[in-house]
Amino acid sequence: MSRIALLATATVGLALLGAVPATAAQASTTDTTVTCSPFALRAGLSTKVCVEVTGDSVELYGQIALAGPPSPGYPIPVKDLTTTLTGNVVGGASLGHLVKPVRFQATTTQVRGVGGTVPCGSTVHAEFTSAEFGSPSGPVTLDVPVTC
Known part of the structure; x- marks a missing residue:
């Protein structure tokens, strides 16, 4: 390889290395947590509530899954549930309230549909319940600061 070709290859390589940090810095401003x-x-199921934060935008979701592996020889459970997902800014506006019937058939299931834009520095309160007919269920809750 000639010296000119080697010098040109090295110059292009250095230029590309210089571009990587700028791209990474731009991506960090829109990260989702x-x-x-x-x-x-x-x-009888594993239930949790989650909050996705991207800048000042939040989306809440509830998740239902099996609490453990199904027992061999037994049918996979099918449950008809009533789920409720609620969110609000602590001391402020509601982010929504969703009541949704869900047929759970042993596959991890998410219930989405509550969220919005919130002020930076605020805290979001999320609450999710899943109950079978005739079986009251307490909520799972979560408070998440939105730092933007």
Whole structure:
């Protein structure tokens, strides 16, 4: 390889290396952070609530999963649940309230549909319940600061 070709290759390589930090810095301004509550047993299932934060935008979701592996030889559980997902800015506006029937069939299921834009520095309160008919269920809750 000639000296000119080697010098040109090295120059292009250095230019590309210089571009990487700028790209990485731009990506960090729109990162999404997901925070979830510890799971709780509700209606015999593992239930938790999560908050996704991207800048000043938040989306809440509840998640339902099996509490453990199914027992061999037993049918996979099918449960008809009523779920409720609620969110608000602590001391401020509501982010929504969603009541949704869900048929759980052993596959991890998410319930979404509550969220919005919140002021930087505020705290979001999320609450999720899942209950079978005739079995009251307490909520799982989570408070997440939105730092932007």
